Amino acid sequence: MTTDISRKQQATTDGSRKSVPWWREAVTYQIYIRSFADGNGDGLGDLAGIRDRLPYIASLGVDAIWVNPWYPSPQADGGYDVADYRDIYPPFGTIDDAVALMSEAHALGLRVLLDIVPNHTSDEHAWFQAALAAAPRSRERDRYIFRPGKGPNGNEPPNDWLAVFGGSAWQRVTEPDGTPGEWYLHLFDAKQPDLNWDNPEVRQEFLDILRFWFDRGADGFRIDVAHGLMKQKDLPDVGHDPEHLLAPPDRPDHPHWDRPEVHDVYREWRTLADSYHPSRVFVAEAWVSSPERLAAYLRPDELHTAFDFDFLRSPWRAEELRRTASASLAAHDAVGAPVMWVLSNHDIIRHVTRLGRPQAEGLSNPFRGSTGVTDAQLGRRRARAALLLELALPGGVYLYQGEELGLEDVEDLPEELLQDPTWERSGHTERGRDGVRVPIPWSTSGPSLGFGSGPAWLPQPESWARLSVQAEEHDPASMLTLYTKALRLRRELPALGAGSGRDVRWMDVGEDLLAFARDPEFVCVVNTGSVPVALPAGDVVLASGPLDEGRLPADTAAWIRPR
Numbered sequence: 001m002t003t004d005i006s007r008k009q010q011a012t013t014d015g016s017r018k019s020v021p022w023w024r025e026a027v028t029y030q031i032y033i034r035s036f037a038d039g040n041g042d043g044l045g046d047l048a049g050i051r052d053r054l055p056y057i058a059s060l061g062v063d064a065i066w067v068n069p070w071y072p073s074p075q076a077d078g079g080y081d082v083a084d085y086r087d088i089y090p091p092f093g094t095i096d097d098a099v100a101l102m103s104e105a106h107a108l109g110l111r112v113l114l115d116i117v118p119n120h121t122s123d124e125h126a127w128f129q130a131a132l133a134a135a136p137r138s139r140e141r142d143r144y145i146f147r148p149g150k151g152p153n154g155n156e157p158p159n160d161w162l163a164v165f166g167g168s169a170w171q172r173v174t175e176p177d178g179t180p181g182e183w184y185l186h187l188f189d190a191k192q193p194d195l196n197w198d199n200p201e202v203r204q205e206f207l208d209i210l211r212f213w214f215d216r217g218a219d220g221f222r223i224d225v226a227h228g229l230m231k232q233k234d235l236p237d238v239g240h241d242p243e244h245l246l247a248p249p250d251r252p253d254h255p256h257w258d259r260p261e262v263h264d265v266y267r268e269w270r271t272l273a274d275s276y277h278p279s280r281v282f283v284a285e286a287w288v289s290s291p292e293r294l295a296a297y298l299r300p301d302e303l304h305t306a307f308d309f310d311f312l313r314s315p316w317r318a319e320e321l322r323r324t325a326s327a328s329l330a331a332h333d334a335v336g337a338p339v340m341w342v343l344s345n346h347d348i349i350r351h352v353t354r355l356g357r358p359q360a361e362g363l364s365n366p367f368r369g370s371t372g373v374t375d376a377q378l379g380r381r382r383a384r385a386a387l388l389l390e391l392a393l394p395g396g397v398y399l400y401q402g403e404e405l406g407l408e409d410v411e412d413l414p415e416e417l418l419q420d421p422t423w424e425r426s427g428h429t430e431r432g433r434d435g436v437r438v439p440i441p442w443s444t445s446g447p448s449l450g451f452g453s454g455p456a457w458l459p460q461p462e463s464w465a466r467l468s469v470q471a472e473e474h475d476p477a478s479m480l481t482l483y484t485k486a487l488r489l490r491r492e493l494p495a496l497g498a499g500s501g502r503d504v505r506w507m508d509v510g511e512d513l514l515a516f517a518r519d520p521e522f523v524c525v526v527n528t529g530s531v532p533v534a535l536p537a538g539d540v541v542l543a544s545g546p547l548d549e550g551r552l553p554a555d556t557a558a559w560i561r562p563r
């Protein structure tokens with residue numbers, strides 16, 4: 001670190017103040033590189049674009065950035081198919097650009113998290129190419145999961161596992177002598193062969209990769225598919241598996257998700273992170289079946305943090321939001337870890353869209369959201385309220401680029417432009433995630449609304465001129481203004497930031513109201529009902545929308561200093 005980034009002094013319930021590690025309360029801004037800012041005019045975002053815009057990110061009032069994979073890659077899955085973990089995808093820039101980016105971010109007081117993809121490599125990675133050229137049962141093949149096929153000629157896949165993006169999770173190879181050969185496992189695209197984490201060479205390689213980036217300035221890593229690395233030894237059939245990525249609650253012993261053996265991997269990673277001063281940190285992307293299973297990744301000798309996906313899967317109803325938030329807090333408290341709240345990312349439907357659709361019962365599928373027509377204005381109103389809610393809860397928060405502008409999913413991208421492998425692998429039944437990856441509008445005009453000097457890799461809706469940074473930055477009623485105000489207050493108000501479930505006093509103030517107090521002198525109230533309600537006595541510090549004669553309207557939240 002080049003700068004000492006000051007830590008907020010956190011008030012405790014007894015009024016004393018203590019400092020907490022930054023990652024326990026940080027707000028982290030996620031950068032999906034190809035869609036953030038295009039510095040060289042080729043239509044694709046890049047590191048030069050990010051470096052130009054770092055002051056903007058810092059001005060929002062966040063503490064850190066998480067940068068999606070930036071490594072050389074055929075881009076079969078937006079860079080989550082890594083061909084070389086120690087270099088940069090040339091259209092994004094160079095290693096020098098990456099190191100400069102990290103040091104410039106540090107100078108602005110921003111920590112930098114990178115993205116590590118340990119479950120699979122690209123099929124163009126040197127290891128996989130060597131595996132293809134080698135014989136069955138060779139050392140080269142043992143780094144991946146190769147098996148003979150079933151059936152008389154071995155022409156059926158080794159088991160019934162499905163790829164998250166659709167179709168079988170197995171692909172047959174042609175052996176070097178030209179005969180049909182073994183099959184390899186790919187839980188995602190066929191261009192993403194799964195690594196064999198029972199192989200010590202794989203484990204060592206990833207420790208070396210982590211070290212490589214820690215030594216160059218990375219403050220930590222987001223771990224991709226953290227729940228997927230280990231597979232049950234004999235690779236048994238999974239049977240019916242409707243969700244594919246979400247480990248189902250009725251399968252405590254799923255053969256490839258959330259296996260108990262995975263925890264040993266993260267204990268090794270934690271030991272490495274703790275050998276650095278200051279210690280490096282991790283955040284897990286783990287789609288597991290309960291807050292308790294998630295918390296198991298956050299035991300004191302494992303990972304620091306993990307995204308909380310239950311909260312964002314909850315319908316917009318006070319009771320359900322309170323139930324999921326308190327369950328997450330309780331499970332995290334049991335292992336002493338902070339919750340990481342999140343509403344959107346590059347994989348899941350943008351929350352303006354999710355919240356603007358009819359709300360389902362129970363937890364929804366975050367990749368598709370509920371069915372029904374989107375009312376984006378309603379979604380934006382709820383998104384404003386949801387922001388105040390998540391920023392008021394104890395722990396850290398992840399923001400996805402563009403949510404601060406109120407961007408919605410682009411639901412009508414022309415089919416011929418879709419790039420998510422889901423589109424092809426689902427036989428054109430699932431459009432996939434491109435609609436949440438449309439480039440950011442920076443200005444009100446220009447060929448790609450200020451994203452770059454020419455057209456962007458995906459077209460932006462014309463209406464996004466009104467949602468651009470330029471359009472919103474001086475508008476007191478804009479989403480951007482709300483984000484900057486709320487983030488500033490979150491740093492200033494001693495009640496906010498780090499804490500545990502014990503710091504939240506839920507208040508029973510009405511069926512459609514979610515309300516809680518934190519010390520000192522703070523109350524957050526959210527109205528998920530359809531009529532305005534009276535506010536608790538106090539001064540309104542911030543509201544997500546205009547009040548109605550002093551009452552809190554539907555789909556609005558307020559922060560209050562009680563009297």
Ligand code: BGC
Nearest residue numbers: 077080117188224225285347
């Ligand atoms: C990433 C996705 C990616 C997948 C496979 C995820 O969970 O966030 O974008 O497609 O892992 O690497």
